[in-house]
Amino acid sequence: MAVHAVLVTALDRPGLLHGLTRVFADHGANITSLEIHPTQGDSAISFEFTPGAEPAGEVVADLRAVEGVTSVLEIPTFANIYGKRIIVMGGGAQVGFVAMGAISEADRHNIRGERISIDTIPLVGEQALAAAVRAVVRLPRVKLLVLAGSIMGGEITTAVWEVRKNGLFVISLNMAGSVPEAADLVVSDPVQAGGMAVMAVAGTAKFDLMRQLKRKY
């Protein structure tokens, strides 16, 4: 279903958000994400939603009628602007090269109308990495995770099994530790791993990750 996005500006008052969500509920519209933007004095809140049976325009009109609302602008969705996300995490040296490969490949697809973002965080430590892996499934629009490092195992491996059960694809560099065993695909060259990650999620590519499962390159 088509996702719509609106930016609502309003005088800041208690219960404002509760009043705004009532409009979506009344129209059977599903809010899929919401962000509150820090401003001076006023409140600025962006909503992404899928309309119910009634058109999105009716939701917008009723939002304008909520007490304190000063403006409601229809805006592009994050999916239209930043698109699908690939997350790369691990040691700085490896994350950098995976990012380089993925950015070069995403450039080639985005030119043809795709929208793929490459988001990265250099992180060390079993607990920090396991927490970051688990949190990936709570980030919006993430399609694939690349684990880039020299050794990863233990709690990180458990987290990889968990997020794969939630439908996330995971590519691991060939490295020491048990993470490669838990991943969908294992790749030795970090630049190639980045390129394959993009090809796996691009609608403009013919690479089918599902056919490569458990292969090692």
Place this chain on the structure above:
Amino acid sequence: MAVHAVLVTALDRPGLLHGLTRVFADHGANITSLEIHPTQGDSAISFEFTPGAEPAGEVVADLRAVEGVTSVLEIPTFANIYGKRIIVMGGGAQVGFVAMGAISEADRHNIRGERISIDTIPLVGEQALAAAVRAVVRLPRVKLLVLAGSIMGGEITTAVWEVRKNGLFVISLNMAGSVPEAADLVVSDPVQAGGMAVMAVAGTAKFDLMRQLKRKY
């Protein structure tokens, strides 16, 4: 004020979100962000919020009492896991090298307890880039934008002036077009631009971007 995060699982029903936001409103708690996670059957919604006068535990207890809610878990906030974000956008070749510099530098700070993510999107075209620049201020936790390319101007420059008025720092590579004139700082070497971007937002660094404003390197 301390931000708390909870993951609420509930039976999917109309008006669920409206019922949940009532709990935050009743306790004077401010929701700062919210994400709906795609699941089969159930609804999973994560909230980040700052409590009002009452402790966060009371909000959690009352969320558990909402009709249809099956579990409420306290979880780490995205700020604790992924931290401050630097966004790099523009041509793939330059974005890759800025990312490389920024990831290497962020690695050194994250090891000392910082949390800095480097998020990138290779994009071409005046309209696509201007829209992406404008949308950056709607993304959570973004501290700085790096524009990396060979020529940028027109509507992109207008967008840079707009987001700087909203408090975002902008570093531009030295390039053709009017974007460098609109940026806070202009840097010729993309790897150095990435490093400076990280130093500018890191609490663990001594580099003060405010003292470098309008300098060219």
